[in-house]
Amino acid sequence: MELTSPTEFAKRKVQSVQEYTLLAAQSVANLFRKPLYFADMVQQADLIGVGSLPIVVLTGFFTGGVLALQTSNTLQRFGSITLIGQLVSTSMVRELGPVLTGLMVAGRNSSGIASELGSMVVTEQIDAMRALGTDPMKKLVTPRVTATVFMLFFLSIISDLVGLAGGLMVAKLFLSLDARPSTPASTGPMPGRCWCFRMSSWDW
Secondary structure (H helix, E strand, O other), rough: OOOOHHHHHHHHHHHHHHHHHHHHHHHHHHHHHOOOOOHHHHHHHHHHHHOOOHHHHHHEEEEEHHHHHHHHHHHHHHHEEEEEEHHHHHHHHHHHHHHHHHHHHHHHHHHHHHHHHHHHHHHHHHHHHHHHHOOOHHHHHHHHHHHHHHHHHHHHHHHHHHHHHHHHHHHOOOOOOOOEEEEOOOOOOOOOOOOHHHHHOOOO
């Protein structure tokens, strides 16, 4: 392993962050310049979003079920077993659902996108696109970034729903609890989250 000075190491790290920031900024700025490759965005939304649906559903379902099962022992000691519904729904909607969905989508698609674009560089397809007057950043990067951000919104909602279903299944099968709507004790400052708050007000 080659020894490098701390200054050179820090410079390379800062340069990597700078290049990533410029790449992200340029990919977003391309949305406001024509042409917009809408067909590529739809295709990438299908590959990235719909293709990630099975792993997102499995992860969300088992996360909700395990969360309900593991917290039931602690809540039962304090006589608050009926609060499992609020615990699971609040945890899934606010934290676990979006975080796990982002991790699953990134883990499934990032390596595939990197290998695809890398093979295009090796086979000089990127140079051919530049020779034909096409911006590779706008043609290849922007549709993938746009499709990923767009589909993450819906995948997070699906993950929350199946997580609640997993917790409900565990509560009914293993804890003998029934699903019933209840009025939450306090709403708290949650502007623009009426649907999510209604989901988090279910008691099992």
